[in-house]
Amino acid sequence: MILMVLDVNDLSVSLTHDPEQQLLRGVSLSIAHGETLAVVGASGSGKTTLANAVLGLLPSTLTVSSGGIELDGQNLSAATETQWRQLRGSALGLVPQDPLSNLDPLYRTGRQVEEVITLHQRISSHEARERSLAALENAGLNEPAELAERYPHQLSGGQRQRVLIAIGTANAPKLLIADEPTSALDVTVQRRILDRLHTIQNETGTAILLITHDLRLAAERAHRVVVLHDGVVVETGESSTVLNHPTQAYTKALVAAVTDVPVTQVPVAEVTAASAVESAAPALLDVRDLTYTYPRASAPALREVSLSIAPGKTLALVGESGSGKTTVTRAVLQLLHGPMSGEVLIDGTNIQNTSRTDRARYRRDVRAVFQDPGASLNPTRSVAASLLEPLRSLGIETSGRPDEVVAEALAAVGLSPEHTDRIPRELSGGQKQRVAIARALITNPKLVICDEPISALDVLVQRQVLDLLAQLQADLGVSYLFITHDLAVARRIAHETAVMRQGRVVDSGSTERVFTEPRSDYTRELLSAIPAFSAA
Structure with missing residues (x-):
């Protein structure tokens, strides 16, 4: 019998105040030592909720309503906050997506890598410094000693993302949860980072839970794939099988969105x-x-x-x-x-x-x-206010009433007038980007x-x-x-x-x-x- 590093069994997550509203419903998956499992799906499918549940980081508004999570044979259902803190950063590593919100702007990057090392290892400050520089170098950063002295705002987006990778892998965790770890990186750096994660995997047996919307990445890097849709696992299996021969309509739509692409716009x-x-x-x-x-x-x-x-x-x-x-x-x-x-x-x-x-x-x-x-x-302005702002600031006069101008701008990007009074947090990621496009086009550039x-x-x-x-x-x-x-x-x-x-x-x-x-x-x-x- 193969002992799984991660075993999620029939997991359901619901709203704390309304258990009938479930974000995850009966999710089951497992990851073996040295294996990479990719979880793919659209925004709102439950990928991040699943990752937070595994990390014990669900907000107070959400609760595990049924099912269980085991890490290397340890049942985490009744884990205390103290036990979770001991696991996070040591046995459980995380590489989050957004470096700006996950790096402290007031501390140098080297210190932030050292911190996760000294929290879980009793070593000297000198040895922690050396290990932090090695982690930065292993994450693909050149001249780590120089970069360690910089603050996050002094790094490029790709460099900041690699600092997060260094933090996540510094203690060679049993399970690394990589939440869109290379979404901000170009393909050459992406390959170096993923090659390095693969090397760490081979050397330590680390299992990787890869959260991604990049099906090419999942196809190339994952041993198996789980497809989530509306909080439910709709398809799972070997990555080559699922992505080359999908059986479910939703998986077929995901694959078609990647592969059904014209080589050029015209011959x-x-x-x-x-x-x-x-x-x-x-x-x-x-x-x-x-x-x-x-x-x-x-x-x-x-x-x-x-x-x-x-x-x-x-x-x-x-x-x-x-x-x-x-x-x-x-x-x-x-x-x-x-x-x-x-x-x-x-x-x-x-x-x-x-x-x-x-x-x-x-x-x-x-x-x-x-x-x-x-x-x-x-974040405090309605969609209508955001769209009208460039017209007012640039002194552009329009022939129609403001509500007509807004409705026309929204229609051009496939949104309806019902979005007019919403604020950004009430929109999906795709809807927010459509509003941004409408705002750019409203001046007829x-x-x-x-x-x-x-x-x-x-x-x-x-x-x-x-x-x-x-x-x-x-x-x-x-x-x-x-x-x-x-x-x-x-x-x-x-x-x-x-x-x-x-x-x-x-x-x-x-x-x-x-x-x-x-x-x-x-x-x-x-x-x-x-x-x-x-x-x-």
Whole structure:
């Protein structure tokens, strides 16, 4: 008989004040030593509730109404809070999704890794320091001694996520719960991180419960898959079987959202012909030889970057964390301070030499949709107030009444008037991102900068948002600068793709050419690192 590291038996979780309202219903799963089990499903399916139950971190509003959880043979149903604290960080490791809300902004990163080590091991401060640096290095961070002295706000998003991975694996736990552990990372770093987790698994026998909306990741990295829908396990089995030969309608929909993707938006011959025509036409956005160094930085963040976007087209900007993607967007949005060489032109006008009136017009013409709609929407404002704010701040007059303008903006992104008076916490992740898109489009812009707009969304909602963006482009003729670390997304949505590394554009051209005939070793490395997924 194989002793399971984790054994969840007929687990149900309900609202404390209303036991009839169940978030999980009869969930059963198990994970053996050295095994990876992926739990997949849409937002609201119960994945995070399951992880919190296993960690003993359910909020007071939720309770385990039936069933049980065993960790390495130990029944946790009656565990005290003191016992849970002894388990968390030692036998139970966690790599959460959002580093900003899980790292203390007041403490250096090295100290935060040391803390989890000293809480569970009686060792000297010097040895704790050495082990924390080793954990940071094992998580894929170069120069760990230097990074250990930085605060979270001084790290990139990918670096912060890797600090969380170091914290989660520092004590070689029996079970590591990885809740979307690489959602903010580019494919090359993602592969290094997952390879390292696999190495830890081989060395220590750590079992991994992988919570993810990335079915490619689940297919490549998990031994088995559990599919959750509305708090119920609808399908489970070997990952290759479940994802290549799904039997349930919901699983089939998840797989179709990943695999039923056009290689390009139009045939290759048409892309080539269109590119030839567009190269002679004036670009909407034209970035020329842009070079920029952040204050007090030792090296340029951008080095002679040049790229362009034609009217009504999409350029995907891809590359690893720290490659310069975000700096390019800040330059286009006029958010950089200090000297900058090169030019950024919109419709042939250099934005660095504009009057106040021209800048106001520019803010109407160039809008942005960011990665986390929950952070970019005011939590106290209604949907209507959020949509009308840019019109009021920019002095844009409309022909209709405010309620009509809001209803039209919501209809354009597939939302109904019933969402008008809701605040962000009353919306799903996909709905919040639709509101963010509506807010960006309400000024009728020429260019929208989409900065990782779907990376925090599950696969079904990702597809809906991408389809929405494509339809809006067809209807309105808007152009997109699409920042992403997901090359599959770039291939689906973009007409042109530019690959950045260390502040330079190392490859650019039609998306089909970049994917099928890469011209740089780094592009080839990115393409080879895409998780494999093949479905029947």
